[in-house]
Amino acid sequence: MKITSVRTAVIDGNFPWVLVRIETDEGITGLGEAYWGVGVAELVHKAGPLIVGENPFNIGKITELLIRCLSGEGSSGGATVTAISGIEIALWDLVGRALNTPIYNLFGGRFRDQIRVYADCHAGATPDPASYAERAKSVAGAGFTAIKFDLDTPNPYTRDISDDPHPRRQWCEPWNRTIGAAERNWMVDVVAAVREAVGPDIMVAMDAHWKFSTNDAILLAQALEPFDLLWLEDPVPPENIEAQRMVTHSTRTPICTGENLYRKHGFRELIEKQAARIIAPDIPKMGGLMEAKKVADWADTYYIPVAPHNVASPIGTVASSHVCAAMNNFLVIEFHAHDVEWWKDLVDGTPPIVDGFIAMTDAPGHGLTLNEDVARANLKPGSSFFGEYPYEC
Numbered sequence: 001m002k003i004t005s006v007r008t009a010v011i012d013g014n015f016p017w018v019l020v021r022i023e024t025d026e027g028i029t030g031l032g033e034a035y036w037g038v039g040v041a042e043l044v045h046k047a048g049p050l051i052v053g054e055n056p057f058n059i060g061k062i063t064e065l066l067i068r069c070l071s072g073e074g075s076s077g078g079a080t081v082t083a084i085s086g087i088e089i090a091l092w093d094l095v096g097r098a099l100n101t102p103i104y105n106l107f108g109g110r111f112r113d114q115i116r117v118y119a120d121c122h123a124g125a126t127p128d129p130a131s132y133a134e135r136a137k138s139v140a141g142a143g144f145t146a147i148k149f150d151l152d153t154p155n156p157y158t159r160d161i162s163d164d165p166h167p168r169r170q171w172c173e174p175w176n177r178t179i180g181a182a183e184r185n186w187m188v189d190v191v192a193a194v195r196e197a198v199g200p201d202i203m204v205a206m207d208a209h210w211k212f213s214t215n216d217a218i219l220l221a222q223a224l225e226p227f228d229l230l231w232l233e234d235p236v237p238p239e240n241i242e243a244q245r246m247v248t249h250s251t252r253t254p255i256c257t258g259e260n261l262y263r264k265h266g267f268r269e270l271i272e273k274q275a276a277r278i279i280a281p282d283i284p285k286m287g288g289l290m291e292a293k294k295v296a297d298w299a300d301t302y303y304i305p306v307a308p309h310n311v312a313s314p315i316g317t318v319a320s321s322h323v324c325a326a327m328n329n330f331l332v333i334e335f336h337a338h339d340v341e342w343w344k345d346l347v348d349g350t351p352p353i354v355d356g357f358i359a360m361t362d363a364p365g366h367g368l369t370l371n372e373d374v375a376r377a378n379l380k381p382g383s384s385f386f387g388e389y390p391y392e393c
């Protein structure tokens with residue numbers, strides 16, 4: 001079997017969902033997805049001719065070939081690795097279909113039949129903690145057993161909010177990374193309100209989007225200890241592993257990070273220094289299914305669970321879930337499209353997420369069939385539907 005083409009269709013979801021289709025000379029195709037980003041679709045098309053003629057079963061060799069051939073494009077991280085991730089996922093789907101077996105069987109089989117999903121809730125309708133509580137109740141009521149909110153959203157105590165035309169600067173004081181006492185108390189009130197609203201059995205995570213200084217992150221994490229959070233995510237910027245380690249080792253609140261890291265090399269220091277209690281690789285971004293499995297196995301040598309970051313369409317979400325089924329240390333995977341009504345309609349058949357879980361089926365590959373009508377109707381302006389490059393995307 002030989003690869004004959006590699007093409008993309010960018011779907012205009014709540015993020016651009018970069019779908020990757022790989023075709024072969026035997027008529028078997030694979031469908032993958034890459035995380036969004038400027039130039040990702042272009043890089044997929046640039047990678048295509050490098051692997052046309054290759055045997056699609058040689059996924060390890062193909063990804064290594066792309067890493068080496070696209071080194072000039074920056075294949076140690078960023079958009080190039082993201083593009084390769086989309087190709088890699090399409091190849092696993094293709095190989096699974098060729099062998100008539102689900103992807104999880106290609107990674108050692110499954111530890112679980114159901115993949116737990118957490119719903120990203122973003123924020124309340126207003127900064128009032130009661131509004132967060134209302135949103136939490138509503139999402140948990142939809143069947144999710146795990147939810148996440150953003151803690152770095154606008155609050156009544158944000159400084160320099162007046163006459164600032166740029167809304168992002170109205171988030172917590174943007175430049176010195178400090179948290180004022182009033183702001184911290186507001187965050188504690190939000191977490192307390194959410195916890196009280198959903199009770200002790202719903203898992204609750206909070207995301208801080210890399211906003212705070214090391215010391216203020218520690219103070220915040222300690223203040224949140226009574227609320228039994230699933231994790232506090234990215235309280236400090238991502239690039240200083242030593243700062244991550246200090247926060248992690250200063251609090252009983254579990255610290256989670258990893259969505260900005262690429263390939264196993266990007267996770268090496270984080271894992272070896274045990275600088276996070278939970279890691280959050282974004283699988284269609286950081287290198288794909290096999291790279292994520294390698295990172296998960298490495299993390300497991302320190303008993304660190306894996307909770308993938310995920311903003312993908314059903315294709316990337318379910319493909320990622322297959323490798324999560326094969327990780328003993330999988331915890332929960334993100335769902336970031338709770339408010340996108342047609343997310344589930346992008347594929348045929350049963351909605352991929354039912355009552356907060358993704359059921360693993362025996363269907364080959366990732367088991368999904370793209371609904372081409374829905375895909376075409378939501379094609380990102382300027383993108384073709386698995387057509388020839390170049391086009392604007």
Ligand code: MG
Nearest residue numbers: 207233234259
């Ligand atoms: Mg995050």
